[in-house]
Amino acid sequence: MEYPLVSIVIPAYNRPHTLKIALESALEQTYPNTEIIICDDSTTPEVQEMLDPFLDSYPQIQYYKNEKNLFLENWHKCFDLASGEYINYLMDDDVFHREKIEKMIYFFENFENITLVTSYRQTINESGALIPPNYATKRLYEETRIMDGKMLGNIVLSRCLNVIGEPTTVLFKRTDLVNPFGIYKGRQYSLLNDLASWLTLLSKGKAVYIPEELSYFRIHPNQNNQTLGPKAFTEWLDIMIASRDDGFLDTNDLFKTALRSYHERIKGSPQFVADVERIEMILKTLD
Structure with missing residues (x-):
């Protein structure tokens, strides 16, 4: 059996401790054919120093240190360097369930016109302990659903809530994202860069929602949606x-x-x- 390559892409920034946890969750995937692309926007050498032992042991990891801070362009760089048929972003403060990729790619391989697969994401705190969901992260359905992409998009937009999930949550086919990540209708979004790309994907086909916790979304004071401001x-x-x-x-x-x-x-x-x-x-x- 041939397993299409999945690129797990990580835009890193000054979080060596949580990046190590995120990276280990990517390396522990039960799906057998992945590459891991890390583009490092850090202002200190700590991330690179933490990664050195991994780079010596895991040839599927590709690491790139940016000469200057790229911010959102770093997300584009991750995408451009990936060679997989499928893409899954992994934030450097989030965590994958070990069966995430395997369970999600099943739907692309067995159903037609799927452009986005997402799941329930379990919220965790700064130290990694499980915490109750917030208004956006509550389980959307109790059973797996395949639905029209525009229907899911309308749920998000009409509620003004990203119930689909952050970049870590979604697996998609590379060729379906025609614009760089976060660009929608010619505009680069910052707070809603994930939703901007989800809408592009949802406009093209069907979405899958899996009620299992296949990723872990870390909530802490220094994450982007806390620092970008109102x-x-x-x-x-x-x-x-x-x-x-x-x-x-x-x-x-x-x-x-x-x-x-x-x-x-x-x-x-x-x-x-x-x-x-x-x-x-x-x-x-x-x-």
Whole structure:
């Protein structure tokens, strides 16, 4: 039996301790044909020093140290250096279940027109202990579901919640992501770089949701969605509007629901006054 190559790509940044845990979870995969691409944006040599013993022992690991900080371009570099038929990002503070790739690739190999496979992701704290899910990470379904991609996209957009998951959560086919990671309709998203790519994939075919915990999402004070600040949250409104060109939020009622969900999230916050005004103007045109 031939096993298509899966590229596990890790954009690393100044987290040698959690990166080691993430890397070990990638190396422990039951799926037999993977490569691991690590592109290091760190400002210190600690990540490289931690990786040296792994590089000597595991030829499937490819490591690249950036000469300057690339930030989101580092995600693109990971993708460009990968040679696998399938891609799974792994954040340097998250963890894979050991059967993640094996269980997810099954759907690509046995069903037609699958463009995205995701699962429940278990939240963990800074030290790795299991913690209860938050409003976005709750289990979406109790059983495995194959669904139209636009249907899943509409669930995310209408709730203003990324219930699909962070980059670690999703496996996809390389050729289905036609734009660099995080670019949607010509725009690079920062807070929603994962959702931007998920919408690209969902616009093309079907999605699979697996209720098993196949990845572990670490919540801690220094992760990107904690440090980008409230201004980046306005990306939700922009991506909702842009998604309609791909057939998402295709009725006025769905679009209104999405706008009101976003409005509910931002109401009372002075930094979002401009977005409130935009929403009110759009709603007037839909009535």
